[in-house]
Amino acid sequence: MNLNGWQTYLVTQESISAGRSTQAIVEAAIAGGIDVVQLREKDTSAQQRYELGRELRSITAAHDIPLIVNDRVDIALAIDADGVHVGQSDLPVSVVREQLGTDALIGCSAATVDEATAAVDAGADYLGVGAVYGTTSKKVAGTKNGIGTDRVAKIVDAVDVPVIGIGGITADNAAAVIEAGATGVAVISEITAADDPTTATQTLAASITEVDHHV
Amino acid sequence: MNLNGWQTYLVTQESISAGRSTQAIVEAAIAGGIDVVQLREKDTSAQQRYELGRELRSITAAHDIPLIVNDRVDIALAIDADGVHVGQSDLPVSVVREQLGTDALIGCSAATVDEATAAVDAGADYLGVGAVYGTTSKKVAGTKNGIGTDRVAKIVDAVDVPVIGIGGITADNAAAVIEAGATGVAVISEITAADDPTTATQTLAASITEVDHHV
Numbered sequence: 001m002n003l004n005g006w007q008t009y010l011v012t013q014e015s016i017s018a019g020r021s022t023q024a025i026v027e028a029a030i031a032g033g034i035d036v037v038q039l040r041e042k043d044t045s046a047q048q049r050y051e052l053g054r055e056l057r058s059i060t061a062a063h064d065i066p067l068i069v070n071d072r073v074d075i076a077l078a079i080d081a082d083g084v085h086v087g088q089s090d091l092p093v094s095v096v097r098e099q100l101g102t103d104a105l106i107g108c109s110a111a112t113v114d115e116a117t118a119a120v121d122a123g124a125d126y127l128g129v130g131a132v133y134g135t136t137s138k139k140v141a142g143t144k145n146g147i148g149t150d151r152v153a154k155i156v157d158a159v160d161v162p163v164i165g166i167g168g169i170t171a172d173n174a175a176a177v178i179e180a181g182a183t184g185v186a187v188i189s190e191i192t193a194a195d196d197p198t199t200a201t202q203t204l205a206a207s208i209t210e211v212d213h214h215v
Numbered sequence: 216m217n218l219n220g221w222q223t224y225l226v227t228q229e230s231i232s233a234g235r236s237t238q239a240i241v242e243a244a245i246a247g248g249i250d251v252v253q254l255r256e257k258d259t260s261a262q263q264r265y266e267l268g269r270e271l272r273s274i275t276a277a278h279d280i281p282l283i284v285n286d287r288v289d290i291a292l293a294i295d296a297d298g299v300h301v302g303q304s305d306l307p308v309s310v311v312r313e314q315l316g317t318d319a320l321i322g323c324s325a326a327t328v329d330e331a332t333a334a335v336d337a338g339a340d341y342l343g344v345g346a347v348y349g350t351t352s353k354k355v356a357g358t359k360n361g362i363g364t365d366r367v368a369k370i371v372d373a374v375d376v377p378v379i380g381i382g383g384i385t386a387d388n389a390a391a392v393i394e395a396g397a398t399g400v401a402v403i404s405e406i407t408a409a410d411d412p413t414t415a416t417q418t419l420a421a422s423i424t425e426v427d428h429h430v
Binding site for chain 1: 260261262263265286287288289290292293303304305306307310311313314
């Protein structure tokens with residue numbers, strides 16, 4: 001799988017979807033051209049994530065869109081996902097690799113150059129880097145806590161895997177993340193909380209494509 | 216492994232250990248004759264459970280005590296545990312069996328005869344049945360919410376696997392659970408919060424052995 005095409009990355013969180021199902025949000029994002037979907041839904045039970053995951057697998061497979069599961073290798077294996085994304089407090093990348101095998105995709109969150117190089121050394125296929133601008137999605141107060149695009153650029157320089165910026169990213173500020181060298185951007189609320197998730201995905205993708213044309 | 220010898224079963228929860236480590240509580244319980252240990256620690260990160268689990272695996276293996284992991288198949292595999300215990304909101308028993316294989320031990324929580332027979336039909340090797348007397352460990356208010364020993368007896372009659380009673384069990388009321396037909400009892404606070412966890416384990420075990428002699 002060519003991760004260099006991962007320009008837009010949706011992380012699911014039904015609690016901010018204004019009553020719409022995660023299935024509906026994912027379908028709308030796919031219609032808008034999303035490149036990859038991550039099942040997160042941290043606040044739900046394993047059973048709920050397993051059942052939702054099976055539906056998302058069906059939806060994403062029908063459109064040849066990769067599906068990544070946050071944190072849990074067992075749920076990823078149970079729903080035949082393409083891979084797992086782990087944070088710094090989840091199972092180590094090396095353990096995940098051992099359980100998933102060489103073909104699976106493993107992403108790891110990193111906020112510093114040290115975290116980024118350690119994750120890649122351990123076998124991560126891509127990095128989720130941030131929070132770039134700070135975010136309210138993960139209970140990080142305000143936008144002042146973001147690592148900023150300078151840090152994104154330093155991490156891009158330090159590793160040889162795709163970097164996906166995450167945290168507070170919108171169609172208005174995504175271009176700066178791509179200009180810093182990121183392959184793509186991951187969002188929750190920009191798509192999930194949008195009045196029209198399909199249009200929101202298209203607008204986000206267009207803001208990135210525009211940068212690409214200038215590079 | 217002979218699960219018919221599982222008379223005392225410790226479920227770990229460091230938050231009620233009065234500052235003692237889970238490793239210390241488990242070592243004390245083993246000194247007191249505990250038959251099986253379950254790593255739960257629901258409020259900690261996957262990384263913390265993985266690291267604690269590796270230590271508990273080393274401690275329990277040295278004394279030939281089985282170690283079960285709550286909920287997460289991936290952590291169980293990563294630490295080479297003997298099995299997984301799932302609740303009604305965790306991954307289905309059939310999915311866990313597929314990932315762990317035939318030799319692993321799978322336990323499932325059940326509060327009704329229907330839940331119990333479904334779990335056994337799906338492949339559970341033993342049942343955790345309760346809350347027998349209600350419990351404060353799992354944020355179930357008061358002791359009036361327990362299913363009672365009559366329900367335990369009904370479940371024992373309905374299944375052909377060992378039943379472990381759980382929920383509000385102490386050395387004073389464990390005998391009634393065994394008299395209802397349970398193989399053993401699982402506790403958190405009775406051992407973890409005890410001034411002397413070794414003595415507490417011995418006292419609990421003695422209260423069960425006494426029943427056995429009378430049957």
